[in-house]
Structure formats: structure tokens, C-alpha cells
Amino acid sequence: MLEQQIIFFLFYSGNSHTTLEISKVTGKSQEEIQKILHDMDDIGSVIMKNGLYRISSYTKKQMKD
Helix, strand or coil, X not given: CHXXXXXXXXXXXXXXXXXXXXXXXXXXXXXXXXXXXXXXXHCCCEEEECCEEEXXXXXXXXXXX
């Protein structure tokens, strides 16, 4: 599942990333990544600020438990 791939990438990188950076890692188009990230932002899995995406503290906590 692509959402899991994105979450693992953001979690283990520890940094914020652009859609271009995430699309390069996943091998998917920027448009596809952007749509998925918007959906993930709506449910609180990721947070977007200034065009950069990072994993939310809620998701980070879930992964550590």
C-alpha cells in the first residue's frame, strides 16, 4: 500500500519532504503522491506546511506503540 510506504519513508527519514522527493522514493508520479498526501492530511496521518510534508505526531506515536 502506497500510504504505508510514504509513512515509513517520512517516519524513518525524520525530515519533511516535498511531493517530488516522495515521488522519487516511491516511483509514483507527483500528481498521484499529491492526491494521496491530501487524503492523508485530511485524516491526520501527515501534516503539510510550506509545501513540505511530515508525519503527524499522532501517526508517529502509533508507530512507536
